[in-house]
Amino acid sequence: MTRILLGICGGIAAYKSAELVRLLTKRGYDVRVVMTEAATQFISPLTFQALSAHPVHTQLLNTEQENAMGHINLARWADIFLVAPATANSLAKFSYGLADDLLSTLYLAVTCPVFMAPAMNQAMWYKAATQENIQRLTEHGISIIGPDQGIQACGDTGPGRMSEPEAIVQYIDKHKTPELLQGKKVLITAGPTREQLDPVRYITNRSSGKMGYALAEQAQKMGASVTLISGPVALSAPREINLVLVESAAEMYTAVMQHISAQDIMIAAAAVADYTPAHIHTEKIKKQNTQTELKLVKTKDIVASVARLDSRPFTVGFAAETQNLEQYAQDKLVRKNLDMIAANQVGQSEGGFDSEVNALQVYWQKGQQTFAMTDKTQLATQLLTLIAQRLHA
Numbered sequence: 123m124t125r126i127l128l129g130i131c132g133g134i135a136a137y138k139s140a141e142l143v144r145l146l147t148k149r150g151y152d153v154r155v156v157m158t159e160a161a162t163q164f165i166s167p168l169t170f171q172a173l174s175a176h177p178v179h180t181q182l183l184n185t186e187q188e189n190a191m192g193h194i195n196l197a198r199w200a201d202i203f204l205v206a207p208a209t210a211n212s213l214a215k216f217s218y219g220l221a222d223d224l225l226s227t228l229y230l231a232v233t234c235p236v237f238m239a240p241a242m243n244q245a246m247w248y249k250a251a252t253q254e255n256i257q258r259l260t261e262h263g264i265s266i267i268g269p270d271q272g273i274q275a276c277g278d279t280g281p282g283r284m285s286e287p288e289a290i291v292q293y294i295d296k297h298k299t300p301e302l303l304q305g306k307k308v309l310i311t312a313g314p315t316r317e318q319l320d321p322v323r324y325i326t327n328r329s330s331g332k333m334g335y336a337l338a339e340q341a342q343k344m345g346a347s348v349t350l351i352s353g354p355v356a357l358s359a360p361r362e363i364n365l366v367l368v369e370s371a372a373e374m375y376t377a378v379m380q381h382i383s384a385q386d387i388m389i390a391a392a393a394v395a396d397y398t399p400a401h402i403h404t405e406k407i408k409k410q411n412t413q414t415e416l417k418l419v420k421t422k423d424i425v426a427s428v429a430r431l432d433s434r435p436f437t438v439g440f441a442a443e444t445q446n447l448e449q450y451a452q453d454k455l456v457r458k459n460l461d462m463i464a465a466n467q468v469g470q471s472e473g474g475f476d477s478e479v480n481a482l483q484v485y486w487q488k489g490q491q492t493f494a495m496t497d498k499t500q501l502a503t504q505l506l507t508l509i510a511q512r513l514h515a
């Protein structure tokens with residue numbers, strides 16, 4: 123079910139938003155409403171609570187509301203952020219990134235597509251400042267719906283009437299991100315593994331889990347039912363995701379094999395240890411001579427094991443390389459019998475491990491695609507879109 127966070131600003135058109143909520147819920151959208159202080163002067167939050175069947179959010183600093191669903195969680199929850207009506211004042215705040223109330227703060231916090239249906243007097247609409255703000259927002263990737271022409275509540279005639287609720291719903295239906303993974307089951311591995319040496323030490327790597335968690339969140343937003351098998355990370359998983367926490371490569375292998383049947387897609391974004399200590403010491407290893415040796419044995423290759431199954435999902439591996447990116451990635455694609463491999467350059471100042479951004483060079487048997495450096499959420503959407511296309515091909 124697509125989740126719409128609907129922002130309502132203080133204008134006379136706010137009365138039309140009640141019909142908008144009714145139509146959106148009727149179309150099957152899950153709607154949560156956020157109102158500015160001014161909007162509550164025009165129409166009661168109770169109306170929207172009754173129509174959306176959920177409490178209405180009005181304040182940024184309200185412990186009760188933050189406990190129920192904090193503003194960051196609300197922003198993460200949304201698949202679509204729609205502001206209708208969007209007043210000249212709110213458009214100016216969005217355009218300049220001001221965040222002095224819940225709605226404007228949410229605008230900065232959301233990562234989903236944003237739609238705005240302006241509503242104001244025609245002279246305010248024509249004002250250069252408003253037109254500049256609309257242009258800036260368009261350049262920032264915001265979709266502007268309307269406004270319509272006609273007689274206005276103040277008696278003027280011209281552009282500035284909020285688009286009719288039916289037209290807004292049709293626009294959203296047409297322009298929302300297609301649910302490319304609707305009905306698909308996706309298993310994703312993420313984060314590092316910890317290979318225990320003794321009761322106080324382990325071998326691990328620099329993976330933060332951000333790439334895998336972004337994939338899980340975006341796959342869910344694209345309609346998939348997601349199982350996320352994660353090594354130890356400091357991230358919280360998106361709601362409604364089947365999260366399985368593990369520590370070692372062996373535990374990750376077992377968890378993947380337990381959950382792999384009936385999966386349509388597997389994406390191995392975890393940085394799994396290739397080797398693990400041959401022996402876990404039950405007591406802390408004592409300091410000895412100037413040199414010591416550690417005996418390591420190979421771990422089971424999880425993604426390659428999945429790719430060997432008789433009934434296998436569309437299997438996507440990652441390749442983290444410091445050099446020869448294409449050659450090593452192509453080699454892993456063939457050797458591990460994968461359907462696709464997403465290669466990233468690691469060990470550089472930007473991208474890869476424990477970074478907010480990343481770039482990918484993706485290979486499959488007869489093709490390849492480059493995704494330039496961008497934030498991991500955006501990159502996850504790009505990779506998942508490609509996976510959905512290849513899956514259907």
Ligand code: PMT
Pocket residue numbers: 311312313314328329330331332333334371390391392393394395396421422423424425426438439440441442443454466468474475476477
């Ligand atoms: O977690 P972040 O901080 O966001 O960083 C993201 C990332 C750099 C960890 C991620 O983008 C990435 O590259 N993940 C794979 C890291 C890795 O272990 O690459 P590899 O080239 O060593 O392994 C190749 C593939 O085999 C990977 O899909 C890996 O998950 C898989 N593998 C490896 C060993 C093993 N025993 N089992 C496996 O399934």
